[in-house]
Amino acid sequence: MDPAELAAQLLDVVRAEAAAAGADPESIVPEDVPVERPRDRDHGDWATSAALKLGKRIGRNPREFAQAIAEALASREGIAEASVAGPGFVNIRLEAAAAGALAARILEEGEHYGRGTLFDGVTINLEFVSANPTGPMHLGGARWAAVGDSLARVLDAQGALVTREYYFNDHGAQIDRFARSLVAAHRGEPTPEDGYGGSYILDIAARVEVDYPGDLDALPREQQQETFRELGVGLMFDEIKASLHEFGVDFDVYFHEDSLHESGKVQHAVDRLRELGHIFEADGATWLRTTDFGDDKDRVVIKSDGEGAYISGDLAYYLDKRERGFDRCLIILGADHHGYVQRMMAMCAAFGDTPHVNLEILIGQLVNLVREGEPVRMSKRAGTIVTMEDLVDAVGVDAARYALVRSPIDTSIDIDLDLLAKRTNDNPVFYVQYAHARTRAVARNAAEAGVDRSAFEPALLDHPTETALLGRLADYPRVALQAAELREPHRIARSLEELAGDYHRWYDACRVIPLGEEPIGDVHRTRLALNEATSQVLRNGLGLLGVAAPERM
C-alpha cells in the first residue's frame, strides 16, 4: 500500500465518521486528511492529523474523533494497527505484505516511479543563468545553472514541457565597457575607469587578434572597438556555453537581446501596450504606466534619446515568450535583481496576463566566497572572481552541482574552495552516490551467487530497517511533487540523503546473499527486489539533480 491508497482509505473513513457526527461528508477534501511520515519512526509507518484539523469544524473532540478514525481504519485490509497519540494524531502501521508490495511496483514503473501529472501538457519556459558575456561564469552563475537545470528536470517529471532558455545580454553599456576593455588590453593601455580587469580580458583580446583576418590597427578607432566587441562577445559566449556544457547544463534556446531590438520586437511590444492604453509620453520619453499594476513608479520604456531603456528588452522578451506559446514563464534571478520583480509583474499584468502564474520570478540569494573563514569580495571588474571552472576543478562536477542544489535558493551559501578541496568527504553527495554504488555491488554479487527474483514474498520484508526503507521509498513521489509545486529541487537532495541512510542501515542488518551454508530462500529473492527498488529510486532522484549514479566507487 502506498500513501495514495492509504490516503484514499483514510478519506473514506473520515467522511463516514464526519457523516456520523452530522457533517456533510463532501465538505471534507483530501487536503483535510494528510498522510504524513511521523518524525519518530516508533510512532508508526504513517500518521494523520486529520482529527486535529477537523475536530473543531465538525464539532467533535479531537481525541474522540481520532479514536473513531483509528478503530475504523484498523479493520481495513493491509492495516496492521491504528492508534491515537498525543492531542489527536492517528498513527498507522501497515502489514508487512501491504508495505512490501511497493518494491514490486517500483520495479514495474522503473524510471517512471516518482513522476507525476501536476503539469501535464503545460508549456514552461524556464530562464536561468543569463549571465552577461563580459566574463567567465562565476560561482553565482554556477548556482543558477545547477538549480535551474535541476528544476527543469523536476518540472519535466510532472509532465511539463520545459524549454531551458538563456537570455544572452549582448546589447548595451556593459558590453561597450567590455569592448573598451579589450581594446585597451590590445593597445597595452590600462583598464578603463569603468572597464573590466582580470587576466581573461588579456586572453580574449589576444584571441581576437588571432581570429581577425585583417590588420586591427588599420581600423578606425570606432570600428576597431566594434570588431573587438563582436568577436570578443562571441568568444566569451562560446566559453560560457562550453563551461555550462562541461557542467552538464545545456540550453534549448540561447536568446540574443540584440535580436529583440533588430527585429522590431521592442516596437511590437510597445505598440501592443499602447493599444491596451498603458503607454504615455512625457519629458520626451515614452513611459509605461506600471503604477496601475502595483509598481511604485512608472517606468521609462523609450528614453528621450530614442534608445530603448533596459525594461524595453524585458517587455519584448516576455511578449515574445508568450507569443511562442508558453503558458508559464519562469525566471531565476539573483538577489541583486529583486528590485525588478515588481515592475516585471506590473508589465505582465499590463499585457493582460496574470502575475505569478504566467510570469513567475524566483529570487535566489547569492553565493559568497569564503577563504579561511573570511569572506572574499568577488568582483568581475577587479578580476577577483572564482569561476565555475575553478569550482569544478576543485571538487568535480557532481560534488559541485550537488553542493549548489542542496540548499533552498532563498538562503545565501558560503563556498570555501580550500575546504571543499581538502575534505571532499564532507559533501553528502558521496553518501548518496555510495549508497547507489552499493546497490549495484549487491546486485552483481547476487547474480554471481545465484540469488534471482523468481520469488517475491513481501510479507517477508518485516525487519524494522525494511519497514523504514519501504516507507521512505513510498514517500519519494510526494517529495518529487512537492519539489515541483514549491520550485524547490533541494528537497530531492535532502530526501535522497535520508533514503541513503535508510538503505545503509538496512544493508547492515539484512543480507541479500545468504551467509556460508545457508540456502538461498525466498527472503533473499525478495530482498533483492527491495535492493533493486532502492537502486531505482536513488537513480531517479539523482537524475532529477543532474548528478551521476555510479556503478562503482
Added chain:
RNA sequence: GCCCCCGUAGCUCAAUGGAUAGAGCAACGGCCUUCUAAUCCGUAGGUUGCAGGUUCGAAUCCUGCCGGGGGCGCCA
C-alpha cells in the same frame, strides 16, 4: 529612509502550522577472516537572535526590535 532574503548544535545546513527541532562534518567511544568500513552503532552538543501576539499546537504565521546580506537610476 523604503523594499527583499537570512538568523536553528562548534561548522555547513534541514524541518506542509504538528508529537521529544533533525542530518552531515568536526569531537569522543565502539563494530571488519561476512553482499563495498566513503557504511553502521553509541556519547556529547540547542532559550530555533530578542520581546510580544495569533491557536489545541509556532523554528514556521503577525507586530516591534537587534544583527548579517542584497536592492532601490531616462545604468544594464
